[in-house]
Amino acid sequence: MAPTPVNRSRLLALLRDEGPLSRVALGERLGVPRAALSAELGRLGEVGLVEEGGPAASRGGRRSVLVRLAAELRVLAVAVGATSVTVAVADGRCEVLARVTEESDVRDGPVVVLERVVRLAARVRELAPGRVVAAGVGLPGPVSFRDGVPVAPPIMPGWDRYPVRDELAARWGCPVAVDNDVNAMALGERHAGVARSLEDLLFVKVGTGVGCGIVLGGRVYRGVAGAAGDIGHIRLEEDGPVCACGGTGCLEAWFSGAALARDAVGLARSGRSPLLAAGLAERGGLTARDVGVAASAGDYAAAGLVRDGGRRLGQVVASLVSFLNPGMVVIGGGVSGLGHSLLAEVRGVVHRRSLPLATGNLPIVLSELGDEAGVVGAAWTATERVFAV
């Protein structure tokens, strides 16, 4: 007997990405006969993945019935950051229904941090009850996606090869996918943000550190050891600030949340920035956000920090654009809050440095989902896991 020609994961992905569809539309999109589709929908209904959603708008002829992902489907989405943890519950379409965030130092190690994740997950599940079928987790370091473990993550002492996926899968009794946080952000932006439906894009995250999510042909490219996208340690100049990695002159040591905070304190103390000096006196420390606020308020020295940082980031982005010729560059992470002056600087450098063929139709834009990119992407990765079954 012929195997059923219905591509199940494509069917589920259509319902996730486009929402409820009539049986007729589904059949046309999948190019399968009515009977085969009905049989497959029956099976998916039995396992609780899809359901009927009322009559579809008539297109003349027989009225079709809407099919949608089951309304009670839930996925857990976790974003572990350097200094915080966010846990969200999303529906099958990766729309976030509830989320909670807590301060959390990733250096506390996996036992403490995962306990926190499990506790937050229990809380957030109460806020949006339903049937949890999968979970996705983003971690701030290189991850072996296949094994579901962090691999030699520089800022995560104690996490190396810790079985994050298997431990959470055992706790939650559902499949879990673990990925690098920047990959998750790239996928989130592609699912529901500014890069919707694009096949080839770079998501450059500038937060405490700097990293890049690479989406090629609609899939995350992770490299042979899960280390792809590690652009924070591309060296810009031989003589430069010392980096957390032990090197000097890395992009991240020049421009990142941490570097901006350091330079802001330097400026404040030098007397060249009255606004930053006031902030430092008031709060005892400064962050990238303070630099943005001071720059927007017309502080010349703070604006200079943003410009210099944007230029350096632009140098690296220009190289990546020459190298990969992507369809879009999205800039996200905390420092993207510096907004349009940062963007203008990056765009200027890229368009000056890369060849016109690569920059001609290249949008360089800010993340649309902001804080939420990571959890939306983690939810998306979780659904992929379930839908592939």
Next chain:
Amino acid sequence: MAPTPVNRSRLLALLRDEGPLSRVALGERLGVPRAALSAELGRLGEVGLVEEGGPAASRGGRRSVLVRLAAELRVLAVAVGATSVTVAVADGRCEVLARVTEESDVRDGPVVVLERVVRLAARVRELAPGRVVAAGVGLPGPVSFRDGVPVAPPIMPGWDRYPVRDELAARWGCPVAVDNDVNAMALGERHAGVARSLEDLLFVKVGTGVGCGIVLGGRVYRGVAGAAGDIGHIRLEEDGPVCACGGTGCLEAWFSGAALARDAVGLARSGRSPLLAAGLAERGGLTARDVGVAASAGDYAAAGLVRDGGRRLGQVVASLVSFLNPGMVVIGGGVSGLGHSLLAEVRGVVHRRSLPLATGNLPIVLSELGDEAGVVGAAWTATERVFAV
């Protein structure tokens, strides 16, 4: 009725990549029943793509028959360079049976150069007669693979959007695939060279110019406009030599065949290199090859040029390795003739600069096929074209 479960292009690719296989082995590798395989082999035999090749070695039980690509299959493989054209004839397994090379300035434009290609092809076909089923062409600039045309190629005046594929297909009466020359070299090295069967690799060509072929998941990544791999114009320093692209400080302006020739003349005239000075006096000009010869003979200044160039190339390769985490970096093109001192310098920089996770198992090696990489890759691309039908 069920469609035949035999994946035809996979079957043909197996015979190309592994050589003759018994029917039994083929059936096992493709996971298809004997009857379906026989039917498909019958069809492929009728169109002259496969044939029987005598009895297979016995594994006990019924003796199986060897199946192979038809011995009379031929593909044309063309490598258009900046200053030469090579045309080869290969068999279905992409083994080069005959080749001819002629000096040829790509700036003569497409009409002149393609006429030359057609003339050389006629000659080389006589050297290795058979049935030409496809042709592959590598061009020294960005190519729209889909459209079979060069796109805004910097060193190819008059070629922009010239219908190379369609013109040659009309002349030869067979399908033609046109690609960037560096992509072809990467595929050649992957099919039959040092990167055999690797899924993820970078092929860095340093010839007159500098470019990079990117193979990810076993396929060439071309970027959204066919411009991926354009690393020659990544800028290393603000103040640097003027580049052919109009910018300053590009990798290619620092280190390439053209840059080495320029610097060699400078050294010769400065009196700092007796060997290069002698060569200049004798021949009126110098090339990258002269630098290599002088360096090997112990000329200190020439060796310095190789070291500096290797360091600069290493800086760019280190960035690419951090970014993509490939499984191998192959260095090819004319300047790879500088050999192991170049390689040592590149390796040193990459291992110092990229994170251990990305460099731990990373071979950085010289091209094995040398001059032949481009035509082997063009032949491979041609077979893909036929086998996909």
